[in-house]
Amino acid sequence: MIDRMINKIVYSGVAFLLVACTDLTTNPRQSLTPEVALNDVSGYQSVANSMYNRATSFGYYGQTMMIAPEILADNLKTIANTGRYQGEEANSDRDHINIWGLAVYGGINDANLIIEGIDDEEVSGDEDVKSFIKAEAYFMRALFYFDLCRVYGYEPGKEVSGFNLGPIMRLTPTLVASAANEYLSRSTVEEVYEQIESDLLAAIPLVGYAPIGSDGVYYANTGAALTLLARLYLYWGKMAEAEEAASYAMEIMGLLTNGEGLLEADQYVQGFSRAPHPESLFELELRLVDWSDGDGVNNSLNSLVADNEPAAQFIIGASDDLMAAYEEGDVRKNCWSATTREGVEGDVYASRKWTGYKGDFLENLPILRASELYLIRAEARYETNPSGARADINALRSRRGLGAIDNLLSGEALLNRILLERRLEFALEGHRWFDLKRNGKDIPKHDGFLDVPYTDYRILSNIPLDEITLNEKLEQNPGY
Template structure:
């Protein structure tokens, strides 16, 4: 549990765009922190508590506790639903309205806007906390709030809006509503329309550059921890956002800055072990869970991905293994073999046969297998340093910088136990970069968004169904529906096409 446990009252907000009901206090703060709600955002401790509240919210099932990873995998072409609990079946079949919450359940939209409002309140309050004279701490607080707001807005854009450069103009309803001022009471509520896609990206860029500048002035602060927003995490995120924005020079620049940071790529021999450690050594931003924050047997990533309790032990059944790799994904992991016919790719070791305790056994993902042996309790790596290499490789390939793109591709290949590739150019080079991205981030929630940002069709190969439900890029299901509650509250917001 974080040093200061901070809970924001849900009574204040009923939808992502902020409907206010009766609420006596904005904050309930754990008494152990010695910060009460009267001093909520007027002290350094209160601001830290506010940040902790955002990290807590990111742990929710609707965000990085499950959906930003598992739902994104279910929608894409890496995974098949096993129907062992019934969860994620509709998402895996791409049923209209079953993505990141449903049409009637606010899900990710609401959780993200709650957290954005918290970041706004912190940034609004920070200049007035004159007693905070530690400039490192002040800059770290600002940097973390800006980083988190950028992450959340980009996640909303990835889910609910078309990505720059591949917009289907006749179907597009714009980006998402931009709220950059915090709401404390009913008189402060506004009901903005969806901002243009370019405007939302401008705001995200501004937050990320501001975050990088703030962290650059806060050496030695808690903003350097991977369980907090930090400089290296902001740089990798900026490279990601720029890649989505088809701004390849900016992607290269920020990826290069991140690669020069303190978190390094794991050596080949320790990569798999890093997923068994309490904290993944490749994480530049990771959500830390403690025992009271265990999501449990229904929705945790471990129970979602595997029936196993421990690596290599098929005698004990824990979770459901609702979402497992399909044959096509495993075939890609096993495509390159040694002379004995064994897969060269060490990432294949993170997928193993589950138990029969919930029915038929499947090969399952074991990236989230219980930190310190505690079932359903894993830290969640949100951003890993390997992304910086693959972001830079793809951006350089798009810029025609073939040698640089190939060099980064080979860094990932050799770390993964694969031989270097030589002579790749053009589409062959780009396709291998995208293939390595698929394998590197399998079951970490990238694949759906990577296909979407490139305007590619989603071709499903699901052996458990007789009619795989492909999703052409021009299908309306490429975007998630805006929740009905939001539409009824904010009349300025237009629903996505097709819903």
């Protein structure tokens, strides 16, 4: 199926993608309002802008989806008693990731509006631009549903006590976005995964190519859609398909088996203070108009995990366990800076990934990075082609200032090595909890906090009580 799909990719889509992106950037990314007229392409561009903007909210990728999956596991720790993320650090009941709300379901509704309406013959505008916007909607709907599945459901084949439900799946728009998840039952994760796959396969031939780290990565593009598809297959346990999708993405994006195409080691830390990130395949662009100065101080990643601004809260740092996991010479360790914090004895570690480099606690959010393709393919290969898996790991390590791993590493030890590389590569990018969960592993903790067994109900997040009260068809996750 991927072979047939990839043959339809429009390699000449570079010019088309750049034109579409230029048109889109003329409109501010703001939430959809009833005044937006959906009778020409500009109205649907506004809907697309709303769709992207929802993903930047503090309750989603703007903060929660980056910090919570790290502190729910063993990568981060609180260093100030403010009440924020302390429950997640202790894995307290109902202190989890909560994205069941307007940011995600509103974004899905935006996507549904586009997919259902933009092809109407009464909608005026350039047909290529209309096609691109529709492809963006497929891509973003896939991302929204993928995140809902991994927060609220077990991956297929990893269910506990047979529980297989995922989010509510709605594929038609509603006039009020907040109603998008009302009065329907939950679909199974398998059903939602099938829809995500369908959406991505629909998007890939239409979005066009954007070079790694170019302005085109602010929008859906071929490399991003293939990477998300490869990630989906990895979570799904479809390893042959994950390897194939990752390999196609690497070929298209010019990522070589020796690691060429990734940043050199001495550029790695600096890469997180550039917009777009030089390894970005898909990046959420934040601008001054997207939040006020007060919002940034109170809620931005920069304020919560870094100390480079006097007004920063700096309440979360790297765990000692994470810092001990870095090898000598690993440039990724330099994404943390030893410092002090009033009330804390000894060193604490502030992030140098999220530094507010655009000013006023503002920065872009790389969601899909090229390095993930090497680790997706390594994990997809570890059982059937361990030498290929080791080669992919070594290619990445060569760009992070490190030598090759043990040439005999295989089996579970090789998988654990891959998960360790993912831990170090994507620290504070929102992967750690999900990497452990999707492999059916217990969640390790730090500093005396108890590990969370995989069979524990806290592996899944709870659906908010007000949603359960509103919709009698909505089944709560076990244990809550």
